[in-house]
Each structure stands twice: as structure tokens, then as C-alpha cells.
Amino acid sequence: MFTLAIVGRPNVGKSTLFNRLVGRKLALVDDQPGVTRDLREGEGRLADLRFTVIDTAGLEEITDDSLQGRMRRLTERAVDMADVCLFMIDARTGITPSDEVFADILRRRSSRVILAANKAEGSAADAGVIEAYSLGLGEPLRVSAEHGEGMSELMSILRPISEEFEELAERTAPETEVAVDEHGVADLDKGKPMQIAVVGRPNAGKSTLINRLLGEDRLLTGPEAGITRDSISVPMTWKGTPVRMFDTAGMRKRAKIQDKVEKLSVSDGLRAVKFAEVVIVLLDADIPFEQQDLRIADLAEREGRAVVIAVNKWDAVEDRQARLAELKEAFNRLLPQLSGAPLVTVSALTGRGMERLQEAVFRAHDVWNRRIPTAKLNLWLSGMLEAHPPPAPGGRRIKMRYMTQAKTRPPGFVVMCSHPDKVPESYKRYLVNGLRADFDMPGTPIRLVLRSQADKNPYKDKKKKGPSKLRKHLGPKRVD
Template sequence: MFTLAIVGRPNVGKSTLFNRLVGRRLALVDDQPGVTRDLREGEAKLADLRFTVIDTAGLEDVTDDSLQGRMRRLTERAVDMADVCLFVIDARVGITPTDEVFADILRRRAPRVILAANKAEGAAGEGGVLEAYGLGLGEPLRISAEHGEGMSDLMSVLRPISEEFEERARRDAPATDIAVEDGEIAEDAPDKPLQIAIVGRPNAGKSTLINKFLGEDRLLTGPEAGITRDSISVTMDWDGRPVRLFDTAGMRKKAKVQDKLEKLSVSDGLRAVRFAEVVVVLLDAAIPFEQQDLRIADLAEREGRAVVVAVNKWDLEEDRQARLAALKEAFDRLLPQLSGAPLVTVSAKTGRGLDRLQAAVLKAHDVWNRRVATARLNQWLSSMVEAHPPPAPGGRRIKLRYMTQVKTRPPGFVVMCSAPDKLSDSYKRYLVNGLRADFDMPGTPIRLTFRSQADKNPYKDRKKVGPSKLRKHLSGRKPD
């Protein structure tokens, strides 16, 4: 399978084309230029063609260390990584001097270049399509990413490339022995990657943390707050365990989010939280547990995700022992719903503490998937009730009869009782805290549901039998 990088100036429709090829609205799209900043990968399909597509930041004619300069270097890196570059121009605007500069760069750096004139629907794009011939990159494809026009032409150009890479893969593939047992091919299905979302306020160091895990500058970073806009996913391997890390946009207080683009970015980050299995809430050691940090952690708990709290920029702290004790006290006081969740100190800049964070994430995921046998649960419930009986509203004690686990991810339990609506919240918390402590489930959200099970008389609906009929029944005679 080959890799296709979509490159071009800002606002020529690269992200719209990316969404068209992957079949989903993964990349943020807006009328203003420069929305995309990071490299976003996706699995594209055109009819029967399958390939990897990369959405890139708009190419700017800047080479310094500014934000635009760093974005350009990241895009140039994508050009070097890709097997094919799809150079997109705006047919309605025509060829600009910046297009000519980058056409020359692509001729020198890219192994293959396909020229596409986007927004070419109607007569307004005719002039730009004709101008595109002057770039010397061959015949331009007339496409409309928004309306899906020209996709068949793009498929025709990509098909020979796809066949070439398939043939090369077959030729280079090593011969392997396939175990056959009882006439069937025994194959191990690939493990599904563990989904991990990194969330937090702007400038907490989320992108830097993921880059340190990857060992390369894959995501755009810098001193500016709010660099990340899309939720970017990267796949890697943790000691043989495949994981997918989601870098999300920094989440500010709702009242401060006025810009439409920032609203889209935050919404994209919230979607990443909902699809994740483990959420790492990244705090800034200098200003931890701000109100927005608490809201983000509470959101992850309400969504039922395993939560790990990581305190970044720990390399800047001086009195670390006292600071750590204060952080743990604040964590237990401000986030009681996540009691026992791991709190890990890290430095995304130096890489210190990343091994402990990795271990905490894997353990949190195991706890999130934990299942307890029904027999153990009911023995535990009896001991909990004996140690601290439930309340007796109106003089009638509530009876807790039976308990079972109905789901995992997160663990969910059902308790059958006589009057669930009269059970106090404090007693429910008593049971939840007991589950955490006795079954080693610290930090993970626990869903505990109480259902009514009224006493039933098994003879209630049977007909009454008189003494004479009973004597005849016992003697074997038919009743009159």
C-alpha cells in the first residue's frame, strides 16, 4: 500500500479532499486559511484502491523558526515520507508565485507528483486549469473536492501506482510457513490498538509528550498556546502492545471560547475522549488543578473512561517531595470521584517519567476491563452489609439480596434490593469505595445500579383447597 501526501498553499481545499478520500469528516475544514497545522494520516479508498493519505499544512514561503516556518518544515517532511505527492492548486485563483516556488521544490524532492486543480467546477476554473500546464508537472486533473467531481480521473492515475506497489510487496515479501491444522489455516488476528487520548489546557505540553514517546518531532510544537487544532492520532508500539495516541486541542473555559475554529477544535477533542479507552489528563506543574483541569477530568469520568493524571514540566520543580504531597492531597480533595487514580509526574521535554506513565496507562486499562465472579461479589456484599447495614427508613430496613457484574469498560454492577429509591447516596458511595479497595479497582469509573426485587409469595396465585377436597386428593378419589 502506497502513501499519498496532499500538499499545496493554504485554503486550496486539501482538508476537504482528505475528508473525501477517507470518507469521513476527520480533518477540520473552515473558510479561513491555515486551519491545518499538523500532519493527519488516514486510510483512503477510491473504489477498490486502498492507500494511506496524509493531510498537510498549507505551504508558506517562510523558512525561519516562526510558526509558519515550523509548519512548512513539517510539510516538507511529509513530502519526503510519501510515495506520491498530490499538489493541489486553486483553479479559481490561478497560479500564484508561491505555487511556482513549491512546484520547483516538489520537482526536486518528491519521487512522484500529481497536479490537481481543485474548485474547477463550472466556467470559473477554466483559466486556472490552463495556467496549471505552465508548472511543468504534466496535465492537471480537474477536480472538485467539495462536490466529488474528478475522483474517477484521480483513481485512473493512482491505479498504476497501486499495482506497482502491490507487485513490489509480493516480490519483496519473505516466504513464511503457515501452520495448517485439520485442514484450516491458523492465523493470529492482529491486536487492536489501545486508544489513548491526551487532553488538557492549552500549552500543557500534550504534543511534546507524544513526540517524546515517538522519539521524533511528528507533531507541531512551540511556545505558542493553542498550536494543535485537529485531534491527531499516531500509532506506535509499547513493548509489543500496539497503541494509538490522540493529541487533542487545548481546552479553555467555555466562556473564553468564542472563535468558531476553536469551538470546532474543542468539539473534535471531546470526540476523541468519547472514543478513547484511557484518557491522560495532562496538567502543568506550575498551575495544576485549575477549574478547567477539574472539568476535563470529570468529563472523562462521566464518559466512563479510565483516567490517568499526569503532571508535566516536573523538571522545573525544586522541592519535589513537598510539591508531590500537596498535589496528591489536592487530587483526593478536588476529584473524589477518581479516588485512587494514578497520578504520575513527567517531563515531556526531557522524557523523565514516561516509563511510569506508560505503566500507569496499561494498568488503568486492565482495571477498566476487570471482571469479578458473581460468587465473590455476593460474599463481599454480605460482609459489607454485616459490617455496615443499610438504613431503615420508616423503620423497615432495606434488604440487599443479590449482586452481579453486568459489564466492563467501565465495570458495571447491579444490586437487587427491596427499596432502591430510598437508599442514600452515602451508602452507595460506601459500596463503591469498598469495590475499589477490595477488588483492586482504583481510579476507574464504577457504575453501580440498584433495582427493585419485591418479595413474592409463590402460592399467591394458587386456588385455595378445602379440607374435604384435600382428604379426597390424598386418598386417591376424585373430588366431587
């Protein structure tokens, strides 16, 4: 499988084409230029062709350490790592001096370049398409990312490249055996990566943390708040375990969000939380447990995700022992619904605490997937009822007869009882806290459902039948 990088000036339609190739609206799209900042990867599809496609930030003629300069270096890195570069221009605007500069860069840095003239529908784009020949990158391909025109022609260009890489892969790929279980069934889900989302307020250090875990500057970072806009997924391996980590945009209070792009970014981050298995809530050591931090952590708990609290910028803290005691006290007081969840201090800048963070994520994921045998649950329930019987509202005693685990991810339990609507919330919390303590499930969300057990007498609610029609016709039964 080959890699295709889409490059070009800002606002020429790169993200729109990316979304069309992957078949989903993964990348944020807006009329204003410069929406995309990070590199976003996806699985591109054109009929039977399969390839990796990379959406890049718009190329800028800036080479300093500003935000635009760092975005340009990231795009140049994508050009170096891609097998094919698709250079997009705006056919309606025509060739600009920036296009000429970047065409020269691509001639020097990429061996395979496809020139695509976007927004080429209609006769208004004819002049721009003809002008594109002057870039010296061959015949321009007329496409419309918005309307899907030119995709068959693009597929025809990419097919020989795909066949070349498939042939190379067949010659160099080692023979592998599919792992099977004791029954001879192939385990196809064993290599499925663990989904982890890193969330928090702007400028908490989420992108820096992921770069540190990855071991390279894959994501755009800097002192400016709100750099990340898309939810970028980054694959990596932790101690032999495949992991896919999602970097999300910083989440501010809803009242402060006015910009349309920021609203789209936050929505993208919330979607990443819903699809994640483990959520790392990243806090700033200088101002931890702000109101927005609590909302973000509560959101992850309500979505049923395993939660790990990571306090970043720990290298700047002076009295660490006293500060850690304050953090734990505030955590237990402000987030009782996550009582027992791992709290790890880290420094994304220096790499301090990365091993402990990985261990905490594995531990939280293990608890999130835990299953308890039904026999143990019912033995435990008997002990809990004996230690603290449920209340008897209105003099009607509540009988809890049976308990089982209905699901995992997160753990969900069902208790069959009489009058489930009369059980107070305090008694439900008593049972949930007991499950956490006795079965070693700290921090993970636990779902407890009370259901009414159907009565075993099948004739209890049936109405008494009257005399049959024949008996009515014959009259009352004779008694001799």
C-alpha cells in the same frame, strides 16, 4: 499499500479532499486559511483502492523558526515520506508565485507528483486549469473536492501505482501465521491498538509529550499556546503492545472560546475522549488543578474512561518532595471521584518519567478491563451488609439479595434488592468505595446499578377471577 500526501497553498481545499477520500469529516474545514497545522493520516478509499492519505498544512514561503516556518518543515517531511504527492491549486484563483515555488520544490523532492486543479466545476475555472500547464507537472486533473467531481479520474491515475506497490509487497512480505486460541479460533482483536487520548489546557505540553514518547518530532510544537487544532492520532508500540495516541487541542473555559475554529477543535478533542480507552490528563506543574483541569478530569470520569493524571514540566520544580505531597493532597481533595488514580510526574522536555507513565497507563487499562467472579462478589456483599446494613427508610428494611458484574470498560455492577429507589447515595458510595479497596480497582470509574428483584410468587399481583359464564348460566352450585 502506498501513501498519498496532499500538499498545496493554504485554503485550496486540501482538508476537504482528505475528508472525501477517507469518507468521514476527520479534518477541520473552514473558510479561513491556515486551519490545518499538523499532519493528519487516514485510510483513503476510492472504490476498491486502499491507501494511506496525509493531510498537510498549507505551504508557506517562510523558512525561519516561526510557527509558519515549523509548519512548512513538517509539510516537507510529509513530502519526503510519501510515495505520491497530490499538489493542489485553486483553479478559480489561478497560478500564484507561491504555486510556482512549491512546484519547483516538488519536482526536486518527489518522484511521483499528481497536479490537481481544485474548485474546477463550471467554466469559471477553465483559465486556471489551462494556466496550470505552465508548472511543468504534466496535465492537471480537474477535481472538485466539495462536490466529488474528478474522483474516478483520480482513481484511474492511482490504480497503476497501487498495483505496483501491491506487487512489491507480495515479493517482500514474509509469511505470517494467524494466531489461534485453544479451540482453533483466530484471535483477530489481539493486535487491536490501545486507544489513548492526551487532554489538558493549552500549552500544557501535550504535543511535546507525544513526540517524546514517539521518539521523533511528529507533531507541531512551540512556545505558542493553542498550536494543535485537530485531534491527531499517532500509532506507536509500547513494549510490544500496539498503541494509538490522540493529541488533542488545548481546552479553555467555554466562556473564553469565541473563535469558530477553536470551537471545532475543542469538539474534536471531546470526541477523542469519548472514543479513548485511557485518558491522560496533562497538568502544568506551575499551575496544577486549575478549574479547567478539574472539569477535564471530571469529563473523562463521566465518560467512563480510565484516567491517568500526569504533571508535566517537573524538571522546573525545585522542592520536589514537598511539591509532590501538595499535589497528592490537592488531588484527593479536589477529585474524590478519581481517588486512587495514578498520579505521575513527568518532563516531556527531558524525557523524565516516561517509563512510569507507560506503566501507569497499562495498570489503569488493566483495572478498566477487570472482571470479578459472581461468587466472590456475593461473598463480599454479605460481608459489607453485615458490617454496615442498609438503612430502613420509613421502617421498611432494604434487602440486598444478589450481585453480579454486568460489564467491563468501565466495570459495571448490578445489585438486586428491594426498594432500590430508597437506597441513599451515601450507601451507594459505601459499596463503590468498598469495591475499589477490596478488589484493587483504584481510580477507574465504577458504575453501580440497583434493580428491584421480581417477586417469586407469580400469582401475587393477579386479580381473582369471578365465576365462569357457564356457571352464571346454570345458576348457583347445588349442595346436597
